[in-house]
Each structure stands twice: as C-alpha cells, then as structure tokens.
Amino acid sequence: MEHSRKLTSLAAALLLAVIPLQADVLEVGAGCRFPSLQAAAPCAAPGDTIMIREGVYPGDQRIVNLQGTATRQIYILSPPDETVIFRGGQDGWHMTAVAYLFISGFTFTEQAHNGLRIDDGETERRLSHHIVLENCIWQNVQPLENNDLLKLAGVDDVTVRNCRFYNNFSNVGSGLDMVGCHDATIERNYFEKMTANAIQVKGGSQHILIRQNFFRDCGRRTLNLGGTTGLIYFRPANANFAVRDVKVYANIIVGSEAAVAFAGCVDADVANNTIYQPEIWVIRILQANIGDPRFIPCSDNTFRNNIVYGTVALRTECNVGSDTNPETFRFANNLWCFPNREGWAGPELPSAESNGIIQQDPLFFAPLYDDFSLLAGSPAIGSGAENSGPVTDFWGRLYAAKPSIGAIEGAYLDRHFWYPYRPDEDIK
Numbered sequence: 001m002e003h004s005r006k007l008t009s010l011a012a013a014l015l016l017a018v019i020p021l022q023a024d025v026l027e028v029g030a031g032c033r034f035p036s037l038q039a040a041a042p043c044a045a046p047g048d049t050i051m052i053r054e055g056v057y058p059g060d061q062r063i064v065n066l067q068g069t070a071t072r073q074i075y076i077l078s079p080p081d082e083t084v085i086f087r088g089g090q091d092g093w094h095m096t097a098v099a100y101l102f103i104s105g106f107t108f109t110e111q112a113h114n115g116l117r118i119d120d121g122e123t124e125r126r127l128s129h130h131i132v133l134e135n136c137i138w139q140n141v142q143p144l145e146n147n148d149l150l151k152l153a154g155v156d157d158v159t160v161r162n163c164r165f166y167n168n169f170s171n172v173g174s175g176l177d178m179v180g181c182h183d184a185t186i187e188r189n190y191f192e193k194m195t196a197n198a199i200q201v202k203g204g205s206q207h208i209l210i211r212q213n214f215f216r217d218c219g220r221r222t223l224n225l226g227g228t229t230g231l232i233y234f235r236p237a238n239a240n241f242a243v244r245d246v247k248v249y250a251n252i253i254v255g256s257e258a259a260v261a262f263a264g265c266v267d268a269d270v271a272n273n274t275i276y277q278p279e280i281w282v283i284r285i286l287q288a289n290i291g292d293p294r295f296i297p298c299s300d301n302t303f304r305n306n307i308v309y310g311t312v313a314l315r316t317e318c319n320v321g322s323d324t325n326p327e328t329f330r331f332a333n334n335l336w337c338f339p340n341r342e343g344w345a346g347p348e349l350p351s352a353e354s355n356g357i358i359q360q361d362p363l364f365f366a367p368l369y370d371d372f373s374l375l376a377g378s379p380a381i382g383s384g385a386e387n388s389g390p391v392t393d394f395w396g397r398l399y400a401a402k403p404s405i406g407a408i409e410g411a412y413l414d415r416h417f418w419y420p421y422r423p424d425e426d427i428k
Helices: 002-017 037-043
Strands: 025-028 049-052 055-058 061-064 074-077 084-087 091-096 099-104 107-109 114-119 128-134 137-141 148-153 155-161 164-168 174-179 182-187 190-194 197-202 205-211 214-216 221-226 243-249 252-254 258-263 269-271 274-276 281-286 302-304 307-309 318-320 330-332 335-337 364-366 371-374
Touching: 025 037, 037 049, 037 061, 091 107, 107 114, 114 128, 114 137, 114 155, 137 148, 148 155, 148 164, 164 174, 174 190, 174 205, 190 197, 197 205, 197 243, 221 243
Parallel strands: 025 049, 049 074, 055 084, 061 091, 074 099, 084 107, 091 114, 099 128, 107 137, 114 148, 128 155, 137 164, 148 174, 155 182, 164 190, 174 197, 182 205, 190 214, 197 221, 205 243, 214 252, 221 258, 243 269, 252 274, 258 281, 269 302, 274 307, 281 318, 302 330, 307 335
Antiparallel strands: 364 371
16 A cells, blocks of 8 residues: 555656646645635636645535646646545535546545536536546445436546545445546546446447456446436437447456446447456346337447356346347357356357357466466466457556456466555545
8 A cells, every 4th residue: 555655646746747837836725825626716727736735625616617728737636645535515526517627636525415526517518528537536425316426427538547436325326427428438446335336337428448447346237338317418419329339348346246237338348357256147238218219229249358257156147138139249258167056058148159168267366365367377368359459458468469368468477466445544
C-alpha cells in the first residue's frame, strides 16, 4: 500500500508540474479563497486548477457549465499526500454540462443518492464530455432505491481510471452506472461488495471499453451489459439497443451470481478475462425493454479466450432469457474448469464452441491471494485464439502473438505482485 501511495503522490506532483504557469490556482478549504468547490467553480477558466485542501467537506456540491477546452483542461485536484473527503448529501457532487475536466484524488462516502453524478441535464440534453476521473474512491452509498456510487448519464469521451468502488448495498444500484454514454474507457479500477452490479452500461450507450479491472463479490451481475431503461433516457433518443460495441478485456472477476449479463446488448466482445468462482451462472443472455419491437434482440456477441474456474455447482453455465437470439453468440477458445464436478462434459451453450478446453486446471499461481498468473505448463498458455482485440493483459503487458487464455499472459517468466486494495486500508 505504501508503494501505491508513493505512486499516487508522484502522479499528482507530475500533474501539478505541467499545469500552465499562466493559469490560476483556485484554492478551496478553511482559510482559503473559496470555502467550497461549488463556490470556486464559477470562477474557473480554461487551464485553471481548483485545488481542494485536506479536510472533510459536505456533499451536495452543484456544478453547472464548468468547461475547459481541448487544449486547456480545467483540473480539480487534491494536493499530494492530503486526504479530501466529501461526506453525505443527496449527491456528493452533481455536475451538469461540464467538459474538458481532469478530476483526481477524492473520496466520496455516505451519500443518499449518488457519490458523484455527471449528466447532461437529462431533458435539457446539454452534453457533458471529455472528462477524466482518476485516483478517486467511492464507498458506502446509502442502501435506498436506485443509488449508484458513480452515475454518468449523457456523458461522452470519459475515462475512469485507477479508482476504487466499495459497498453499494442499494438493491438495484451499481458501482458505476452509465446511461446513454459513448466513447468511454473504464480501466484499472477495483470494485468490491455490490448488491446489483459493479458496472452497468445501457440507454443507447456505445463504444465502451472495460479493461484491466478487478471485481470481487459484485452482486447479481458483475457486468450488466445493457438493461431496461425508460425511453426518455435513451441517448440518442432513437437508439434501438441498450448497448452496442462493448469491449470487455483482461479483467479478473471473483464471485457474484453472474459474471457477465448481456441484456439487450449487441456486438460485444468479452475476451481474455479470468472468471473465478461464479455462484449461479457464468453468463446470462437477456433482453432489455421486452415487448418493444423497436429494440434489436440481444445478439451477435462474442465470448472468447476466457478462463472460467469454479468450485461450486452452478445452476447452469449460460442462462438464456426470452426475446433473444442466443444462436448468434460466438464462443471460442475458452477454458472451463470445475474440479468438483466429476464427469462434467462441458458447458451447455446456445451455440457450439470452437476449440474450448474442458476440465483442465489452468494452474493459477495463488488464487486465494488474488494472484491469477499462470504457472509453467498451464494449458491456458498459448491456447487463445489470435487476438484482434486485447493487446495488453491485466498487468499491461503485451499478449503473445499466440495469446494465453485469461486475463494474464503466461508467456512471461517474471510475475507482478499486485494485490487489490482493501476498503479499510487508507480511507478515513
């Protein structure tokens, strides 16, 4: 953990070093120029930095029309080695029609609705776009209604990187909920203890990349690729799918009822993931907005080069719902191992799998310690279909030309010692 703190501090220091010298720094905190983020935001111009000093701040910070430019972002930062927490409120921050923002270094906790909400005003449709969220923590949203740790609605060109999401016990809420979002990258984050989903993407979302994340015990569906949405919330309004063109690459998924649900999803590629001990299903094929002929059936999705390892008897490997086209799904080069199911002949899938590997131990190095690297001799090494998708593995290393199956490339002799964060490490 100390190593992680040093890296975060270094990243913050380097970021401060490249802020344009002619830009203003607007300090927020006790004894500073501004008492709150909400007070500082209207005074920020493109290229400026809003620097929030150490402390615990109330939620319900409302930010509207805060916009940088393509060449001069607005930075919202906490100083290196200072802890900045936003506690309580309906939303920690609620941002509307914001653009070209770089946000890093905050903790959001104990909100009633959403830890952080960024949107386009919903009915006003003033798009939020070009936003980077890094090194933030979301935790302990109140378990009421449809509450999310991070809510993005009508947001395009967004990146969520190196963040942590803990403890959303809302019955239908998510760690990260994206509605009508486009061109998003969700990478190198950690999710733990969700009731419904870790990540949900729906409402006409498209061009979404989910890679190199670690998920632990994330409820009913770790990844809910789609889902039913009210028609007024679709962006664009005439979208005929819940989500399209999603890439799910090199993630590690531990536990949950279902690792991946395709729910009104079209043209997704789920490749080179490691799925460990799913509880009821591995994948689900479902339809969103059932009964509305406008929507394409869930179809044309791919599940390939994944390791699936379980120690319990599942209800079934693949659950298929009504109004879907499961026969259009493609399965290839997955390794399926359930060592406690003697005589198991392989998964029941809606279409034939090519080059699947059945009941061969993938030889993880130390799965009980979250180390899913492959030992020499693993049947997963070099057994993947040649990749047109994921270039780098969970640790950011290049996949071999003939890739390994799973989230971690096994062709390397060295190993990384990266362990996921725990929720009590450094959160106050």
